[in-house]
Structure formats: C-alpha cells, structure tokens
Amino acid sequence: MALTHETLLEGAKLWGLFYLMGFSICVLIYTFLPSNRERFERAEREIFDEDDGPWK
Amino acid sequence: MGQLTTGERDFGAIILIVLAIIGIAMAAAGRSDVLGIHGAMVLVYCLALLFLLLSGAFGTPPSAARLTRYYDDPIKVGVGLTLFWAIFGMFIGVWAAAQLAWPSLNFDTSWASFGRIRPAHTSGVIFGFGGNALITTSFHVVQRTSRARLADQLSPWFVLLGFNLFCLIAISGYFLGVTQSKEYAEAEWYADIWLVIVWVTYFVLYVRTLARRKEPHIYVANWYYMAFIIVVAILHIVNNLAVPLSFAHAKSYTIWAGVQDSMVQWWYGHNAVAFFLTAGFLAMLYYYLPKRAERPIFSYRLSILSFWGITFFYMWAGSHHLHYTALPHWVQNLGMTFSVMLLVPSWASAGNALLTLNGAWHKVRDDATLRFMMMAAFFYGLSTFEGSFMAIRPVNALSHYTDWTVGHVHAGALGWVAMITFGSLYTLVPAIWKRERMHSAILVEVHFWLALAGTLIYVFAMWNSGIIQGLMWRTYSPDNTLVYSFVDTLLAMYPYYIARAFGGLLFLIGAIVAAYNIWMTVRTPAAATLALDDDSPGDERQISGATPTPAE
Numbered sequence: 001m002a003l004t005h006e007t008l009l010e011g012a013k014l015w016g017l018f019y020l021m022g023f024s025i026c027v028l029i030y031t032f033l034p035s036n037r038e039r040f041e042r043a044e045r046e047i048f049d050e051d052d053g054p055w056k
Numbered sequence: 057m058g059q060l061t062t063g064e065r066d067f068g069a070i071i072l073i074v075l076a077i078i079g080i081a082m083a084a085a086g087r088s089d090v091l092g093i094h095g096a097m098v099l100v101y102c103l104a105l106l107f108l109l110l111s112g113a114f115g116t117p118p119s120a121a122r123l124t125r126y127y128d129d130p131i132k133v134g135v136g137l138t139l140f141w142a143i144f145g146m147f148i149g150v151w152a153a154a155q156l157a158w159p160s161l162n163f164d165t166s167w168a169s170f171g172r173i174r175p176a177h178t179s180g181v182i183f184g185f186g187g188n189a190l191i192t193t194s195f196h197v198v199q200r201t202s203r204a205r206l207a208d209q210l211s212p213w214f215v216l217l218g219f220n221l222f223c224l225i226a227i228s229g230y231f232l233g234v235t236q237s238k239e240y241a242e243a244e245w246y247a248d249i250w251l252v253i254v255w256v257t258y259f260v261l262y263v264r265t266l267a268r269r270k271e272p273h274i275y276v277a278n279w280y281y282m283a284f285i286i287v288v289a290i291l292h293i294v295n296n297l298a299v300p301l302s303f304a305h306a307k308s309y310t311i312w313a314g315v316q317d318s319m320v321q322w323w324y325g326h327n328a329v330a331f332f333l334t335a336g337f338l339a340m341l342y343y344y345l346p347k348r349a350e351r352p353i354f355s356y357r358l359s360i361l362s363f364w365g366i367t368f369f370y371m372w373a374g375s376h377h378l379h380y381t382a383l384p385h386w387v388q389n390l391g392m393t394f395s396v397m398l399l400v401p402s403w404a405s406a407g408n409a410l411l412t413l414n415g416a417w418h419k420v421r422d423d424a425t426l427r428f429m430m431m432a433a434f435f436y437g438l439s440t441f442e443g444s445f446m447a448i449r450p451v452n453a454l455s456h457y458t459d460w461t462v463g464h465v466h467a468g469a470l471g472w473v474a475m476i477t478f479g480s481l482y483t484l485v486p487a488i489w490k491r492e493r494m495h496s497a498i499l500v501e502v503h504f505w506l507a508l509a510g511t512l513i514y515v516f517a518m519w520n521s522g523i524i525q526g527l528m529w530r531t532y533s534p535d536n537t538l539v540y541s542f543v544d545t546l547l548a549m550y551p552y553y554i555a556r557a558f559g560g561l562l563f564l565i566g567a568i569v570a571a572y573n574i575w576m577t578v579r580t581p582a583a584a585t586l587a588l589d590d591d592s593p594g595d596e597r598q599i600s601g602a603t604p605t606p607a608e
Contacts (some may be wrong), residue, residue, distance in 0.1 A: 005384075012390065020368070027364040031357050040360075043273045044352040047201060047343065053125055055203040055270035 057109065057213065059118045059129060064210045068109050071214065076102040082246070082431065085304040090232045091246065092322055092536050094225050094306070126199045128488050130212040132578075134192030135485060137220055138477070139571040146182025146564040153557035157550065158417065167231045175230045175242045179471065182240060182332065184223045189477045190336040191216055191258070194281045196484055197343045198262060201278060202269030211261045218254035222247055234306050235313055238321050240328045241295050245308040248296040255289045276359045280339035283367050287331040295324035315382045322377040330370035333468065337476050338366075341409055341436075344480040346430045349419060354411035358404055365401025368396050376447035395447030399440060406437030424497070424504040428479030431508060435471025439464060454526040459549065463518025470511040470563055478503065478570055483575050495576035499569055506566035513559030521552035 030036065060068065067593050079102060082095025152173050155161045162168045195212060198204060206212050226243035229235070235242045243251075262285055298308040312320045314468060353359055375391030410433050413420055420426050442464050446455050455461060482500055486493055494500055526539040528548060536585060 009386070009428050013386075023364075023368060023464075027361065031130070031360050040356040043275055044346075044356045046271060047275065047347060048352070054123075054205045056200070 057112060057129065058115070059122050059127070060109075060112075060209055061118060062113075063207070065109060065503050066114050066463070068210055068213070069106060071127065071199060072102045072106045072109065076106070086306070087304070089304065090234045090306040091304065093232065094229065094246070097225065097228065098221070101224070110554060123205060125205070126198075127206040127209060127212065130206075130216050131192050131195050131484075131488055134188055134216055135481065135488070135574065136194070137216070138185060138188040138192055138481070139567070139574060141180055141184025141223065142474075142567045143564070143571060145177055145182075145185050146567055147561065148173050148177040148180055150365050150557060150560045150564050153553065153560050157553040157557055168234065172230050172233065176227050178240060179223065179227050179230070179242065180556065182328075183219075183226065185209055186333060186337075186473060186477070187219060187223070189217075189340075189481070190281075190284065190332075191219060193340050193344075193480055193484060194262070194284075196335070196488065197275075197277050197282030197339065198265050198281065201271065201275035201343070202266055203271050204265060204268040207261055207264035207268060208334070211257050214472035215254055215258045215261060216258070218250070222251045222254060225250070229306070232519060236296070236298065236308065236310065238295065238310070239325050241292070241321070241324060244306045245296070245298050245300045246306070248298075252289070252293060255285070255292065259285050259289060275342040276353075276356065276363060277339040279360075280335045280342065283363070284331050284336035284339070287327060287335070287367075291324045291327050291331070295320055315378075318381065319375065319383060319387070323371075323374040326377060327370060329468070330366070330373075333473050334370075335366065337432075337473050338405055340476050340480040341405070341429065344476075344483045345409055345426075345433075346412060348423070348429065348479070348483050349413055349416045351412055353415055358408050362401040362404035362408065364490055365404065366398070369398045369401065373398060373447065376452065377450045379449050392447050392449055394555060396444050399444040402440035402444075403437055406433050406440070409433035409436075424477050424500040425482040425494075427504055428475045428482065428507070431504075432472050432476035432479060435467055435475065435511070439468040439472060442467065454530070455522065457525065458522040458525040458529075459518045459552070460522025460526065463515050463522055466518065467511070467515045470507070470514060474563070474567075475511075478507065480569075481570070481574065485577055489578055489581070490582050492582075493576055495573050495580055499573040503566045503569045503573070506562050506569065510559045510564075513562065515554050515559075516556035517552040517559060521549045521556075524548050524552075 079095045079098030080486040081102075082098060083092050084095070086092030086095055146292050151161065152170060155170050155173070162170065166172070195206060222243070225247045229244060229247065230242060234244050236244060241248075262282065266278060266282075297311045299311060300306075300308040308318055342353060342359060373391050375387045376395045377391075379388050379392070381388075381541070413426070413430055416426075420430050443449055446460070446464060455464075484492055485491070525545050525548070528545045529538075531539040533539050550582075
C-alpha cells in the first residue's frame with residue numbers, strides 16, 4: 001500500500017476520530033471505576049504525610 | 057557531591073575525561089569554526105567539574121545512613137542554577153525589548169544584534185530558567201511522592217550539569233551567530249545530540265526512581281513530569297533531524313523540506329509550549345499548591361481527566377501556527393479545532409487549582425507565596441483561553457505576526473510559568489534547607505507585586521500594540537491601497553515598546569529580589585527546633601538534624 005496524501009487523510013479523518021473516541025472512553029472508565037475511588041482519595045491525602053525520609 | 061561513593065566518583069571521572077577528549081577533538085576538527093570554540097568550552101567545563109570531583113575524593117567516605125534520607129544535594133545546586141538563568145535570561149529579554157525602542161543599543165556589533173540576543177533570551181528563560189526549575193522540582197517531587205530516594209547519586213548530577221552544558225553551548229552559539237533558524241530549537245546538531253543523551257538519562261533516572269516507590273499509587277504530579285520528559289524527547293529528536301555540513305562544521309541542514317519542515321517545526325514548537333512550559337509546571341502546581349495551602353486538591357479525578365485531555369489534544373494543535381500558508385486546509389482546520397477543544401482540559405486544571413484554594417482565601421491574602429500560585433493558575437486560565445481564541449483562523453488573520461502573539465506568550469511565560477516557579481521555589485527552599493520560613497516575608501511580598509505589575513504592564517502594552525499594528529496593516533483606502541506604511545506602524549508602537557521594556561525590567565528586579573532572599577535564607581543557619589505553627593510550609597517540620605524515623 002502506497003503512503004499517499006489520501007491514505008493519510010483517511011487515517012486522520014476516520015481512524016483518528018475512532019482513536020479519539022476510544023481513548024476518551026478508556027480514560028473515563030479508569031477515572032470513574034468505583035474500585036479506583038479509594039486509591040485516588042488516598043493519593044490526595046498522602047502528600048501531607050509529615051514523615052521526611054524514604055520508607056523502608 | 058559530598059555523598060558520592062568511590063565507585064560513583066570513578067565513573068563520574070571517566071565520563072568527564074571522555075567528554076574532555078571529545079571537547080579536544082571538536083576543538084581540533086573545528087579550528088576557527090564555532091565548533092572549535094565550543095570544543096574548547098566543553099574541555100574547560102569538564103576539567104572544572106573534574107577538579108571539583110577529585111578535590112573531594114580523599115575525604116571520608118559517605119556513611120550508609122545517607123540512604124535513609126532523600127538525596128537533595130542536586131536540588132540545592134539546581135535552585136542556584138535556576139536563579140542564575142532567570143536573571144540572565146530576563147536581563148537579555150529586557151535588553152532585547154529596549155533595543156526595539158532604541159535600536160542603537162546593539163552598539164553596532166553583530167553579537168548583540170536583535171536576531172542573536174532574541175534566541176539567547178528565549179532559550180535562557182525557557183531552557184535555562186524553566187528547564188532547571190523543572191529538573192530541580194521534579195527531583196524533589198518524585199522522591200517525596202514516591203517515598204523513595206533517587207535511584208542513584210551520579211545520574212542526577214549528570215542530568216543537571218549535562219543540561220546546563222547544553223544551555224551554555226546553545227546560548228553562546230547564538231551570540232556567535234550559530235542557528236538552525238527553528239524557533240526554540242536554534243541550537244545546532246552537536247548540542248542537540250548531547251541533549252538527547254542527557255534527556256534519556258533523565259528519563260531512565262525518573263523511571264528507576266518511580267520503580268523504587270513505596271507508595272502504591274503514582275501521584276498525578278509525576279504523570280505530568282513523565283509526560284514532559286517523554287514528549288520533549290520525541291519532539292526534540294524528530295524536529296532536529298539534520299545533516300551537518302561535515303563533522304568539523306557547526307552548520308547543518310534539516311532533513312525536512314518545505315511545508316513539511318514548517319509542520320514539523322510547529323508540531324515541535326507548540327508542543328514545546330505544551331509539554332515543556334505547561335505539563336511540567338502543572339506538575340509543580342499539583343504538588344506545591346496543595347502543600348502550601350494545606351488542602352488536598354479539589355478533585356483528583358478531574359486532574360486525571362485534564363491530564364489525558366491535555367496530553368491528547370495538544371499533540372494536534374501545532375498547525376494553528378500555519379494558518380493561511382501552503383499547509384493543506386484540513387490540517388489547519390484540525391489544529392484550529394483541537395486548539396479550541398483544549399480549552400476544556402486547560403480550564404479544568406485552572407479551575408481545579410482555584411477551587412482547591414476555596415476556603416483558604418485568608419491564606420492567599422496573608423501568604424505571598426500562595427498568592428504567586430493563585431495568580432499563576434489565574435494567568436494559566438487567561439492565556440489558555442486567549443490561545444484557543446487566537447487559533448481560530450479569522451482571529452489569527454488579525455493577530456498573526458503582530459505583538460499580540462508576543463503579549464499572549466508573555467501572559468503565559470511571566471504570569472503562569474514564572475509565577476508558579478517562584479511560588480514553588482519559595483515552598484521548596486525552606487523545605488530543602490530545613491528552614492522554618494524564607495529569610496524575609498516582606499521581600500516575597502515585594503517580589504509578588506513587582507512580578508504582577510511587570511506582567512500586567514507588559515501584557516497590556518503588547519495587547520494594545522498588537523491590535524493597533526494588526527488593524528493598521530489591514531486598513532485600506534476607498535481606492536484599495538494600504539493607508540499606513542510600515543514606518544507608520546513602528547511610530548504607533550514606540551510608546552508601547554518603552555512600556556514593555558519597563559514591565560520586563562520590573563519583572564527582572566523581582567527575580568533579583570528572589571535570588572537575594574533565597575541566598576539569605578540559605579545562609580542563615582537553621583534554628584535548633586522548629587516551631588509547629590501553621591505559617592510554615594507543610595512538610596518537614598522536624599527537629600533539625602535528627603534522623604527521620606521510617607514509618608513502617
């Protein structure tokens with residue numbers, strides 16, 4: 001298959017759109033997955049831990 | 057460098073000797089070409105570092121207790137380098153601005169001509185100031201959020217000092233007349249190759265440190281730093297693919313041709329803004345702002361959504377720099393559409409930062425450091441809105457090639473990037489040097505108002521100047537001829553150019569005040585015990601000198 005301007009056009013206009021949609025759906029699932037809630041809430045608070053040294 | 061082990065010292069010495077030999081080879085091959093001068097500079101730089109390295113080689117070996125602490129030595133040096141480049145880059149900026157108002161300030165020399173000091177200014181502030189700030193804060197944030205010490209002690213120095221060698225070679229080259237004529241990528245091929253080596257080391261160090269983390273979740277600030285490191289590597293390599301005239305010449309020619317070259321350049325250029333000047337600084341925002349405000353980020357989930365939005369959308373926005381050119385129309389449309397879409401994740405980040413402060417406004421009122429970060433988030437929101445707006449083709453028809461673009465860039469660079477950096481430095485410095493607070497809160501306050509006044513004067517001058525310029529260029533008489541000559545537009549801009557230079561001068565004075573204040577903070581010995589009042593930055597409120605006890 002020759003890599004012509006038309007090939008790139010199709011890639012950008014069609015598959016690019018599907019890529020964007022698929023990608024967005026994956027990100028939304030990851031962000032709102034109920035099992036991730038605990039991990040995110042912990043991450044938010046964890047930076048305030050006053051302990052100033054690497055953990056063992 | 058006092059904590060380096062014998063093995064690390066030996067390896068460091070080998071690296072420096074190899075580099076010094078390469079410097080000699082460059083000097084010999086290049087002779088009177090700029091490559092030869094740069095070879096000599098590489099040699100001197102490596103020998104100076106070798107002297108520093110060896111002069112400490114026969115002291116007492118470092119104790120194993122160092123491994124129970126974070127490795128902060130490179131961060132301390134990095135803070136100094138950041139401030140040096142801030143003052144240097146901003147001084148050159150004020151000089152370039154003054155030259156536009158008073159052209160004789162180039163003193164009739166080639167090295168001080170506007171075309172040479174302008175890239176020295178942009179590289180000085182973006183790479184010198186911004187780059188050092190990013191490397192320095194990333195070393196701090198990755199250790200604290202991963203609860204792990206940097207993976208080794210040699211590569212942080214290699215990254216920091218190697219990056220500064222790149223800055224030195226790049227910027228001295230511009231004064232000497234070397235350039236690839238690519239915006240933000242003016243440095244020639246040998247400097248570019250060196251930066252790739254440094255950057256890959258940076259990436260490996262960062263990943264190795266993350267791999268050692270004791271905290272199961274990787275905090276979102278690290279995601280932004282990683283995006284910054286990875287994407288800048290990709291952009292830098294692709295845009296700088298070039299064939300040198302010969303190995304004995306500084307000059308090279310890009311492998312890209314015509315409109316492809318333009319597209320690659322602005323794919324690079326816009327993503328340099330996105331991943332160098334935004335992603336890494338958002339990482340600072342997501343760590344230092346909650347720390348300083350002592351409030352968790354408003355919505356952690358929103359920060360994840362905006363992370364993926366920013367990394368995905370920005371990639372496609374570069375073509376908005378090439379409206380009304382030979383670039384295919386659909387590519388221009390693509391860039392324009394993605395630029396407008398970018399407003400969503402950008403405002404999500406800015407809103408997330410401002411909402412984090414909701415409920416802590418009394419702290420913003422009392423604490424100039426937090427006010428720096430609040431203003432940074434505000435200017436981030438402002439300049440991303442402006443950027444999306446200017447990317448729309450008909451708006452771009454008015455704004456392109458005018459000072460409006462310059463005003464937009466500086467709303468971002470002064471208002472957002474520099475302000476978040478100074479806010480972060482004022483939080484980082486007392487934490488790293490174990491001081492209760494900065495030497496002088498009043499000087500932080502003075503710096504804040506100088507920075508804000510400087511930014512506002514600069515940006516308003518350029519908005520006015522740019523729009524006047526754009527309108528004068530497109531004013532036609534009834535018989536379809538241009539009403540204003542180019543010189544007419546220059547005369548109209550003259551007062552704004554003076555105002556702009558003045559605004560920049562205020563900002564520069566602010567940076568000098570910051571350097572003095574940080575220097576005094578470092579010089580003042582730490583108090584034996586630190587009071588546990590709420591005025592100090594959140595972390596490291598410990599008895600100074602005591603070994604921290606591991607948590608688990």
